[in-house]
C-alpha cells in the first residue's frame with residue numbers, strides 16, 4: 001500500500017468503519033467516507049483533515065436501496081476519484097424469531113449485507129483489475145462460520161460474505177488485487193443496539209478491531225479474525241456453535257419479553 005492512495009469505506013459514520021477511517025488517515029491515505037449520516041461524516045472528515053492533512057470526501061447515501069452501488073460508483077467516477085482500497089463495512093443485523101421479524105428488515109439486511117456489497121465489489125474490482133492494483137476488505141463476522149438460530153438471516157448474509165470473499169481472494173490474485181475478509185466477534189459499537197440487543201460484556205473495542213484489520217489487509221491475509229476467543233469460536237464444530245447461539249439468543253429473547 002502506497003502513501004496517498006485512496007480508500008473508500010462504507011459505514012464510516014460509526015463503529016468499526018469510523019475506526020478504520022482513523023487508522024487509514026494515520027497511514028496517510030485519502031479517504032472517501034460513505035453512509036447515510038452526512039452530518040456525522042462531515043464532522044469526522046473535518047477532524048481527519050485537520051489532524052492528518054489528508055483529503056477526505058463524503059458521500060451520504062443509503063446503500064440498502066436498489067441501484068445504490070451503481071449510484072455510488074458513478075458519484076466516485078464523476079468526482080474523478082480512484083479507489084485503491086475498497087472497504088465494504090456497512091452492515092445491519094436483526095435478532096429474533098425469523099417469522100416475527102418484519103420482512104422489510106430482512107430485505108434491508110439482504111440488500112445491504114449481500115446485494116450492494118456484491119455490486120460495489122464488481123464495479124470497483126473491474127477498475128482495480130484494469131490497473132493491476134487494488135485491495136478489498138469485506139466485513140463478515142464470526143457468525144459467518146455457523147448457522148445462527150434467532151439471528152438466522154444476519155448469520156446467513158455473513159456466511160455469504162465469507163464464502164464470496166474467499167473465492168475472490170483466489171480469483172483476483174493473478175491481477176494483483178487482494179481480497180481480505182474481516183470476521184469480528186462482538187464489538188462495542190452501535191451494531192448490537194440497532195439489531196435489538198445490548199452490547200456483550202466481552203465485546204472488543206472497535207479501534208482494536210480496526211488496527212488488526214489494517215494489518216491483515218496490509219499483509220494480504222485471506223481471513224482476519226480479531227481476538228483469541230473469536231479465533232477459537234470459529235474453529236469449534238458448527239453444530240455445537242449453532243446450539244450455543246440458539247440457547248444464548250433464546251435466553252435473551254425470553255428476558256426481553
Ligand SMILES: NC(=O)c1ccc[n+]([C@@H]2O[C@H](COP(=O)([O-])OP(=O)(O)OC[C@H]3O[C@@H](n4cnc5c(N)ncnc54)[C@H](OP(=O)(O)O)[C@@H]3O)[C@@H](O)[C@H]2O)c1
Nearest residue numbers: 011013014015016035036037063091141186187189190191
Ligand atoms: N459490532 C459487532 O458486534 C459486529 C460483529 C461482527 C461483525 N460486525 C459487522 O461490522 C460491520 C460494521 O458494524 P459496526 O459494528 O461498526 O456497527 P455500527 O456502529 O452500527 O456501524 C454500522 C455502519 O453501517 C452504516 N449503515 C447502516 N445501514 C446503512 C445503509 N442502509 N446505508 C449506508 N450505510 C449504512 C451506518 O451508518 P449510517 O447509520 O450513518 O448509515 C454505520 O456507519 C457490519 O458489517 C457488521 O455486520 C459487527
